Amino acid sequence: MDKAFKLFLRWLEVEKGYSSHTVDGYGHDLQEFIAGLSEDLDVNAIEGLHIRRFVVALYGHNSAATVGRKLSALRTFFKFLLREELIDTDPIVGIAGPKIGKYIPVFLTVDEVFRLLETPEKKDRFMLRDLAILELLYSTGMRVAELVSRDISNLDFETEMLRVTGKGNKERLVPVGRPALEAVRAWLPLREQLTLARARRGRETERDALFLNGQGGRLTSRSVERMVKNYGERAAIPQTVTPHALRHSFATHLLEMGADMRSVQELLGHASLSTTQRYTHLTLDHLTEVYDKAHPMAKKS
Numbered sequence: 001m002d003k004a005f006k007l008f009l010r011w012l013e014v015e016k017g018y019s020s021h022t023v024d025g026y027g028h029d030l031q032e033f034i035a036g037l038s039e040d041l042d043v044n045a046i047e048g049l050h051i052r053r054f055v056v057a058l059y060g061h062n063s064a065a066t067v068g069r070k071l072s073a074l075r076t077f078f079k080f081l082l083r084e085e086l087i088d089t090d091p092i093v094g095i096a097g098p099k100i101g102k103y104i105p106v107f108l109t110v111d112e113v114f115r116l117l118e119t120p121e122k123k124d125r126f127m128l129r130d131l132a133i134l135e136l137l138y139s140t141g142m143r144v145a146e147l148v149s150r151d152i153s154n155l156d157f158e159t160e161m162l163r164v165t166g167k168g169n170k171e172r173l174v175p176v177g178r179p180a181l182e183a184v185r186a187w188l189p190l191r192e193q194l195t196l197a198r199a200r201r202g203r204e205t206e207r208d209a210l211f212l213n214g215q216g217g218r219l220t221s222r223s224v225e226r227m228v229k230n231y232g233e234r235a236a237i238p239q240t241v242t243p244h245a246l247r248h249s250f251a252t253h254l255l256e257m258g259a260d261m262r263s264v265q266e267l268l269g270h271a272s273l274s275t276t277q278r279y280t281h282l283t284l285d286h287l288t289e290v291y292d293k294a295h296p297m298a299k300k301s
Contacts, residue, residue: 004043005030008080017169019145029073043081048091055095064098071097107248112237113138119235128190129211130227132183137228137243139180140164141250141268144221144243151208152188157181166269174267184210251276 009027012018018026036054037046051074058067074092081087108116117134120127137147146164154163160181162174191212195205198216209218224243232241239245247268254264265276 001034001040001043004081004086005034007084007086008077011080018167021145022167026073026076029070030077032070033074044087046087046091048093048095051092051095068097071095106239106242106245107252108237108239108241108245110253112235113246113249113253115235116231116237116241119231126190126214128183128187130231132180132187133211133224134228134231134246135180135183136162136176137246138250139177140174141247142174143247143269144224146269147243148211148219148221148224150210152210153208155181155184155210157185164269168271170269170271172266172269187211 005027008030009023012023012026013020033051033054036057037050041050051071054074055067055071058070062070071092078087078090078092082090117131117138120131120134124130133147136142137144140162142150142162142164143166146166149165150162155176156162160176160178162176164172164174166172191210194212194214194216195207199205203216206212206216206218211219211224213219213223221243228241228243228246232239235241251264251268254267255261261273261276265273268276270276
């Protein structure tokens with residue numbers, strides 16, 4: 001079992017190109033399943049009964065989404081083993097996951113986004129950096145992990161394009177709006193100061209990273225999440241603002257302005273159009289506006 005487990009994680013990392021965060025997630029879910037087995041079984045000895053017992057044990061203290069995710073990890077694991085001929089039959093066949101309600105992404109209105117972008121002030125130590133991050137997240141719809149992994153060389157100011165490496169190491173080119181480009185330009189001198197200060201302290205510098213922390217090291221996803229949440233609270237936005245909420249806002253606002261689904265799919269880096277279709281929801285105000293303009297009965301006095 002241990003050998004099969006390690007082979008699977010290596011396949012996820014090397015062949016599938018998944019991030020270390022994703023690989024760790026799969027590893028954690030599989031370890032939980034393995035720990036629940038009554039004995040150290042060979043992979044060929046695992047049966048559907050073992051999996052059903054595991055799923056039943058999950059209910060009660062896990063959400064349906066969590067149960068579904070763990071079952072999905074097992075499904076991927078056993079498909080890999082079957083493909084590699086490490087097992088003769090797939091024990092998870094016929095085991096259905098829980099029904100999960102339709103997920104509607106949380107997004108900000110255009111007014112709320114503008115309010116958020118106006119929140120960083122001169123009193124904020126990293127105002128220029130934070131504003132550049134907020135502008136870039138909304139301008140490109142990037143995931144936070146994609147943002148913090150960007151290097152300066154990925155951004156072409158002349159063509160106004162950003163090279164983004166998404167899930168599975170798939171690259172895409174995303175246009176960058178001029179306000180975001182100007183915000184990044186304003187941040188670069190401070191970035192250079194942080195780099196020089198780090199060098200003076202005798203520490204290895206981050207010459208490539210686009211965004212740095214106060215110590216001159218590459219900024220982390222968690223730091224960006226905290227920063228975005230803080231500005232959202234200061235802007236008095238009712239819901240919790242996250243980098244992913246800005247990604248949802250980017251997609252929603254594009255669709256509301258008439259962008260086609262395929263284009264939005266490419267910009268977001270979605271492998272499947274069905275994932276992008278979550279954004280077909282429109283705000284009630286927008287729907288009412290369309291109705292008032294188009295429906296003949298709405299024009300009756």
